Amino acid sequence: MSTAAGTQGGPPDTRGPTAPLPLGILAAGIAALVVLLAGSVVVQVAQANSGNVVTQECEAEGVRAETSGGSPVKGAVGVCNIVEAIRSRAQTLIWGFGVAVGAAASVAGWTFYRRMPSKRQREQAIAGAVLGIQAVGLGLAAFWFRSGNVGTFARNFLNAEILEGSMDGFMRGIVNTLKLAFVGEFGGIVIGIVLAVLAISARRTVRAPARVYINFFRGTPLIWQLSFFYFLFLFGFDIQVETFTAAMIVFSLNTGAYAAEVFRAGIQSIERGQVEAARSLGMTYLQAMRYAVIPQAVRRVIPPLMNEFVILIKDTALVIVLGLTAENFELYNYAREIYSDTLNASAFVATAFGYLAITLPLIRIVNAVESRLRSGLTGAIGAH
């Protein structure tokens, strides 16, 4: 062999130069994002502590200290502080820093990641680049927001003082939301199991009504079902039903249709051999369902059912079309009540946090259950 590399032994080095500073790229990405987020909070807090008047700039943006009648506007100073902080020079610097450093990190990361000497360092470079892009995106969105009518927005949506004294109401709202959702889900599961067993029947006459029910409730809007069935109970059947109770029933009926499909899929996912084993021991079809199939199916459908539950929690807001008495206000209804009292939408923002307080823990549980089922511990949940 008389190639150039032959005298050296081994193939030529095609790896190229090793890139510098993987940790630097990662650090830049993190710094861009952290400064952007934490910096904005710091600016807000500082302004909230120092500012105590409604400035002229705020007035110019529509944040009035007094009404035209001369009475003070509740929360005007707080809103002005938010606006002033967003418009401040410090905020410009922080967002500018986030965008610039984030852009630098992502450019460096994408340019150099292939030349990192180890897998670990390559991942660091990529992580830095991705965080950088996120910082750039957030920063640009922030600048865009600031170019709009910040005063109008903050006045209508971010007036915390409007919410003073409404904690009890929100708590009651959470309780009522949970009541509607829990009763709806429980009723829905009961209806769903029955419908699922009917829907998998070999007999068309048994299947048909279940299919009609399921398709009807899945095929029409929940908001329509709420008002239609409420008035059907009230006038059609002449039952003096309260709106809150009617809502619970309709949520059950509606959830039943979705749960039926979930259970049907769960039952059909159980191996044929399970039914054969049960039947060959002399069990009837219903016994085989009850003792062999459904206990296994229930375990498999826990994650999709909990997803349905999370959806139902949010859908309880639709009960607003029926109108509730004050002690039955759920979260959304309560927020609208505050809105109609104050003509200020800040309560709706607060409501979102109320829903998240309920749904986030649930979503975590669903994920935990799912990963546990996936890891093969199929018998593990409620095995005893």
Place this chain on the structure above:
Amino acid sequence: MPNEDGSLVRLENIHKWFGNVHVLKGISASIQQGNVVTIIGPSGSGKSTLLRTINCLEEPTEGQVHFDGREITDIRTDLNQVRTEIGIVFQAFNLFPHKSAKENIKLALEKVLKKNSGEAEEIAMKELQHVGLDHKADSYPSQLSGGQQQRIAIARALAMKPKLMLFDEVTSALDPELVKEVLDTMQRLAEEGMTMVIVTHEMGFAREVGTRLIFMDDGKVVEDGDPQQLMRDPKDERFRAFLSHVL
């Protein structure tokens, strides 16, 4: 009460169609009390389908199945009751995964035979002992080896005190080193006088333990007789070809 001809099982001209596929093509056979019948044959020959018609897990498209004096293909026969007298063990075990070994056995005793919990418990423990797994009574199927699961499945079927046991390729899903423990259990059962019908690929077992061999091909019974004799001197061409492949 045996059938009029004295047999425990009598199949009369059984046909089975799956859609357009003719799987069983007119099979007639009788099985006497105490027979250990092994059914062998190439895959797709209809062995398992035939076995499963005996307890009507597969309903014959045509023909009659008589068991213990009753025509069980008659729609008026209480099949659930008949099935309590016919045990079946499957290739895939089909244990209930959400129940422990003991609960697997107790379930049908309580829900079908209506025994109280104490009685069922006693029977379950006795049957577990019978298959040598009483120390695994509280284990779940997922915690047991394939061989152990299959022995539990055998115990579950035996607990019903069946007059007939059906085995559908029960060792085919097992690792080679686990096959023996299941075959040993079945051999002991045969020695105790249980009437058994066994679909298998274990030729040694068919020859040594079986009292009768049925060779099926293409939905028909081709050979039926004493296993040792048949294997020593295979007459039918297809049977000879099959033996030369598997032995």
